[in-house]
Amino acid sequence: MTGDQAVLEVRDVAVVRQGRPLLDEIGVEVRAGEQWALLGPNGAGKSTLLALCGARLHPTRGTVHVLGHRLGRVDMRWLRTHIGHVDPRSRIEPYLSVRDVVLTGLHAAADLPKRWQPTDAASVTADALVGSLGLTARADARWEVLSQGERGRALIARALVTRPDLLLLDEPTTGLDLAAREILLDVLGELRVLRPELATVMVTHHLEELPATTTHALVIAGGRLLASGPVEDALDSDVISRAFGHPIRIDRVNGRWSATSAARVG
Ligand SMILES: Nc1ncnc2c1ncn2[C@@H]1O[C@H](COP(=O)(O)OP(=O)(O)OP(=O)(O)O)[C@@H](O)[C@H]1O
Numbered sequence: 001m002t003g004d005q006a007v008l009e010v011r012d013v014a015v016v017r018q019g020r021p022l023l024d025e026i027g028v029e030v031r032a033g034e035q036w037a038l039l040g041p042n043g044a045g046k047s048t049l050l051a052l053c054g055a056r057l058h059p060t061r062g063t064v065h066v067l068g069h070r071l072g073r074v075d076m077r078w079l080r081t082h083i084g085h086v087d088p089r090s091r092i093e094p095y096l097s098v099r100d101v102v103l104t105g106l107h108a109a110a111d112l113p114k115r116w117q118p119t120d121a122a123s124v125t126a127d128a129l130v131g132s133l134g135l136t137a138r139a140d141a142r143w144e145v146l147s148q149g150e151r152g153r154a155l156i157a158r159a160l161v162t163r164p165d166l167l168l169l170d171e172p173t174t175g176l177d178l179a180a181r182e183i184l185l186d187v188l189g190e191l192r193v194l195r196p197e198l199a200t201v202m203v204t205h206h207l208e209e210l211p212a213t214t215t216h217a218l219v220i221a222g223g224r225l226l227a228s229g230p231v232e233d234a235l236d237s238d239v240i241s242r243a244f245g246h247p248i249r250i251d252r253v254n255g256r257w258s259a260t261s262a263a264r265v266g
Contacts (some may be wrong), residue, residue, distance in 0.1 A: 007031060008029065009028075013056065014059065014062060025219070032165070047243055053201055059071065067166060070146050083166045086169070097141065098139050101155075102154065102172065103122065126157075133157045135153055142165060149181075166201070206259075207257035212255030216228075217229075219240070
């Protein structure tokens, strides 16, 4: 990938299944250092779009370039090794320590290969990430005893261990209580300092879950684009009301968003 190339370039994309478009006429360009939010109601097509971005799916029509490589003309498995993916539903072997969970990111697997030993450089990277994610005191704790919040942070460290240029987050705050959610959002904000060139795309249904550092947003509903661009331009009450099919008022205080129903009761 060259310096001025987009990290992600989706052009006029459709994904069709059983004759039905799950996505249609979707376009977006994500550049290094941008933090995107991908918003929309249930069934909008967010996971389908994220699968395209993560080189896990080909478009039916249109073109997708990920890290400068066009899907369909590149080894998808190789490309995926350059993309970090945080999915709270990832399967992880319960007996692995936090440090080993992070190292599984090098193999994109639920477990470490038998008799495999990390290089010194890999160990140093994993320990540094464990520290950056605030998990040093839990580095030897087993996955099965971690809290949901600790798991969320371990999964981010795991996704970063290959030093990807693109990080995809699929509803990373799922199942977290308020404090754990806020800690995770702080961590995502700190990525701007830790890895300033890293581009991120985070799927969520909830505006409250957008880190204050979010730079851009893309809103879809029914597989179609409703808004896309810098977050201040893309998000407003009208767009969110149309996306979710309900009158909603959105507000922003200290960089964080909130949403409330604007429907009259009674
Ligand atoms: N392989 C498939 N074949 C047919 N339909 C599919 C397939 N995958 C997804 N769909 C449908 O496509 C639509 C979009 O699904 P997708 O999972 O991308 O939405 P989403 O925005 O991520 O939803 P949610 O917020 O509920 O996770 C849904 O109606 C879903 O049922």
